[in-house]
Amino acid sequence: MKRVYNFSAGPSMLPLAVLEKAQKELPDYKNSGMSVMELSHRSGLFTDIITEAESLLRELMNIPDNYKVLFVQGGASQQFAMVPLNLMKNGKAAYVNTGSWSKKAIKEAKKYGQVNVIASSEDDNFTFIPKVNASMIDPEADYVHITTNNTIEGTAFREIPDTGNIPLVADMSSNILSEEIDVSKFGIIYAGAQKNIGPAGLTVVIIREDLIGNASDICPTMLDYQTHSDSGSLYNTPPTYGIYMAKLVFEWIKELGGIEAIQKRNKEKADLLYDYIAQSDFYASPVAEDSRSIMNIPFVIPGRDLDTQFVKEAKEAGLETLKGHRSVGGMRASIYNAMPVEGVEALVSFMKKFEEENK
Ligand code: PLP
Numbered sequence: 001m002k003r004v005y006n007f008s009a010g011p012s013m014l015p016l017a018v019l020e021k022a023q024k025e026l027p028d029y030k031n032s033g034m035s036v037m038e039l040s041h042r043s044g045l046f047t048d049i050i051t052e053a054e055s056l057l058r059e060l061m062n063i064p065d066n067y068k069v070l071f072v073q074g075g076a077s078q079q080f081a082m083v084p085l086n087l088m089k090n091g092k093a094a095y096v097n098t099g100s101w102s103k104k105a106i107k108e109a110k111k112y113g114q115v116n117v118i119a120s121s122e123d124d125n126f127t128f129i130p131k132v133n134a135s136m137i138d139p140e141a142d143y144v145h146i147t148t149n150n151t152i153e154g155t156a157f158r159e160i161p162d163t164g165n166i167p168l169v170a171d172m173s174s175n176i177l178s179e180e181i182d183v184s185k186f187g188i189i190y191a192g193a194q195k196n197i198g199p200a201g202l203t204v205v206i207i208r209e210d211l212i213g214n215a216s217d218i219c220p221t222m223l224d225y226q227t228h229s230d231s232g233s234l235y236n237t238p239p240t241y242g243i244y245m246a247k248l249v250f251e252w253i254k255e256l257g258g259i260e261a262i263q264k265r266n267k268e269k270a271d272l273l274y275d276y277i278a279q280s281d282f283y284a285s286p287v288a289e290d291s292r293s294i295m296n297i298p299f300v301i302p303g304r305d306l307d308t309q310f311v312k313e314a315k316e317a318g319l320e321t322l323k324g325h326r327s328v329g330g331m332r333a334s335i336y337n338a339m340p341v342e343g344v345e346a347l348v349s350f351m352k353k354f355e356e357e358n359k
Helices: 016-025 044-061 075-087 100-109 225-230 240-256 258-279 307-316 341-358
Strands: 067-072 092-097 114-120 144-147 168-171 188-192 203-208 296-299 331-334
Touching (some): 044 067, 075 203, 092 100, 100 144, 100 168, 240 258
Parallel strands (some): 092 144
Antiparallel strands (some): 067 203
């Protein structure tokens, strides 16, 4: 069997232990003679899977009782519409523009109401996270939207802004479960699964109960949080296999010691890479130091046209998908939870060798 270190921004690596467990259980889940893929979403066995997935996520993230956990489809991109359709009672929302995904969320929300961009780093190519405080927010705004980790640009909010009484909505697609957060600071947290949760096709929404039940009249049934909340995410057929895989990933995180332990490991991995880039005069980080992501780490080779060669030779060395996003250029290493420390060590060794050979 061949496995590489996959630095893809998503879909990304899954823990090998999770893949092996899924493989073992694939044709015959718990002596049912059926695969999880073949189980009715209303069967007892699947009810156990979805109940356990929710309870593990609650435990890992310490989700308060007045929050619902929803398993939906449509990706994080569908949340760009669901959020305004459900929350824009006054028809006004505040957005922080920190990258390509924020821009998409803003564009979508503008279809449903007035969007006020209260802070942006667009003029500086999104290389830092702008400061946000309660005084910037219209008191009539229905919510404030942030992207906690900017997958493409490699920035992250190191501090969660205080939005006072206005609910804070966060796209956490690329850093959910990577470090400890206080869920009670948020009105809604949403994330596409394909980075730290499991395979693509599942979207997790964590929503404070008082924000459910206010959807606009034109909101389609499937985009109303109430629909999914009332039915325990079983209004229609949910992405059953994705939920099963998420449950295995949650179990894996718990076995590793929970979010505290995974955060420590993630910090160690990110430090390895940032420290190497900092001491090198060959590579550089395009991101402001106080705004750096520990999940997505872009780096460039200034003044040289070596990106294609770097990516090609890295691939030959078993280091996959290191090409930077076309909007940023250079390279990007996405080092989500499933990336082992050894993967980052292998990348740093390769970077050293490449530097020596091409200096
Ligand atoms: N938001 C962020 C921060 C992302 O990284 C992504 C990309 O994967 C998305 C939103 C879009 O997610 P999806 O493809 O699940 O719609």
